[in-house]
Amino acid sequence: MAGSSGACAWRVLPAACNAKHTKTVIVPSQSGTLKLQPAQEGKPAEEHYRYAHLLPHFSQDRYPPLTPYEHVDPGFRALKHPNPRAFLDNATSVVELTPNLGTEVHGLNLAEFNNDQRDELALEVARRGLMVFRDQQDFIDRGPEFYREWGSYFGRLHIHPTSGHPQNYPEIHLVYRDANTSFNFEINDSITSTVWHSDVSYELQPPGLTTFFLLAQPTTGGDTLFTSQVSTLKKLSPQFVAFLRTLKAVHSGVEQADFSRSGKRGGVVRRDPVENIHPVVRRHPVTGEEALYVNRQFTRRIVGLKREESETLLTFLYSHIDKAGDLQARVKWTPNTVVLWDNRVTAHSAIVDYGESKERRHGARITPQGERPIPALDGLDLSN
Template sequence: MATTVETITQSLPTLSLRSNTGDGEAPSEEAYRYTHLLPFFSADTYPPLTPFEHVDPAARALTHPNPRSFLDNATSVVELTPRLGTEVRGVNLARLDSTGRDQLALEVARRGLVIFRDQQEFIDSSPEFYLEWGRHFGRLHVHPTSGHPEGFPELHLVYKDANTTFNYELDDSITPTVWHSDVSYELQPPGLTTFFLLAQPTTGGDTLFTSQVSTLKKLSPQFVAFLRTLKAVHSGIEQANFSRTGKRGGVVRRDPVENVHPVVRRHPVTGEEALFVNRQFTRRIVGLKKEESENILNFLFDHIDKSGDNQTRLKWSPNTVAIWDNRVTAHSAILDYGESKERRHGARITPQAERPIPALEGLELVDE
């Protein structure tokens, strides 16, 4: 992506590269296998994102005689819960062809989350491979505030170790668990997203997921009909201000935006309807008075938080790749490993998708 100013390199703060090895030893920086993927922060700035036409690869898989044939050689396919999540073993993501990737997109759209174990070849591939993988599923998003490997701004990194953190962590609450759909403030938020850990604590650092299709279905038909008429503002301003205070690397590469999305959206391929609000980025319901908006949103946020029967928990193990559909799920990191002083280092490949489609046909997505 072209920059609007001459590149200025901002040095990365000193990192304590103490990796958990399972034997209690702390290897030197040179011994850490993924130093080339450590967070880097530059002062590059980027213009606003422009709209684009998204073609969902999952739609191509609908015409295949067996849309799940990419799983034919799997040694294990286990549904983690009835409503959300499948764990797969025996499928090498790095070797999937274009048809297999299309089928994968459809499976993820239908199940919300698919977890692939034993993916060392994928994880140990080059950053160039990561970008080629992601572009199959949409235009790659460049995060406005997070760290990325030097030279690869399209790769979003999470990073925390004994001395540093470059995550969006809020410590003024009794719990750091904050449900969100990634960068939902963008005009065209992400669809199929790929995430993996390069280093992880011995225990803890799990990720929670919830089905926004199921959270919607739990509500009464009358209330859902009302929610379909609503639209809400999603904002990136607080996230940008967090970085402007010097946290998370202290950069804001693109001016923060707010966009209006339907409270209930429809998936373009499966046709399923999903709740599309989240505590991290959704700020107000358009057209309602402050108290009305806050009461409805807080009810929905609490519903998402507490609906354990719509959720699944991913316990990470080495060489795991998680792929989810941001349009029909929400997730939260579990920050319970800080006292261990161990490193948690993850990479996210984030293709954008279509502008959210209202479940209510004809709903105008403009502010009021």
């Protein structure tokens, strides 16, 4: 883990150049922002980093607990459209990545979508779980004000309690790693970097439709894996699914907060960590599909079961998710790719296989909150 001494453990990073053609370093300002500054004279010039204004900022701001809000999914409106897939009409290519998960699209500009098209997009992402849009430089280059406007259309924007964000734009969650620094929630004492999760599932109202893109990426590697939690559930026997519908689980943000407090993530915790109870099987509010809703990163225990029973059941479900290669899709990042997924019906994992290249991977996530997870079993009490 880089950054062992907290948010000030930045070292040389090939990121930009100045008029004297000197190397640059990333250093923290007093406000916690990563800055590009000249280093030693006489060094070869480095390429200017186009997205230096979106480097991680670790503010010391404190936020109050999140309060409930009424979420109305835009996909509901698309159900009434004559053709809910009309937004794809002008695409030059629409390819299903797998039968049950993922669609790749070429020839559309997400940045120019009107409200009807955004509604249709929300519905299609809910149905397919994952959509990959190529050639989206216009979207990416419109900047953080546009990112906020885009995300706000799909729900209240989540501010991550521990991650870096562009200065003055806490709603934009940043993923960053280079040769010397990492602000991802990673555990280096494991034989694998694959950790399946649904983003911040510990919140009372976890995310729904999520948008993510890379501003910089390694030449090869750094892909993202996705799996359909609708499909993982369908693989199980009806009797077992009926049992799972009666269960609820605790999702916790405590470990992630403690990791940051140790100085390894960025050293800040802006909102006290929470734990919330969610159904093990949830229902999508628009499509009505049922999906498994546990994940190795944030789910901690099954409510009402003894410790050994809970651990055995969760270990089985995690293993099922891990092994289900026939239910997964792998996104290979190319420049100017924008990916959207529905956190309610998918899980995903970064693949950290590019460390030896010492190249930068810099991503931005726009994370609208959805509704409180709806139990697949009507009347399931989520109070305790």
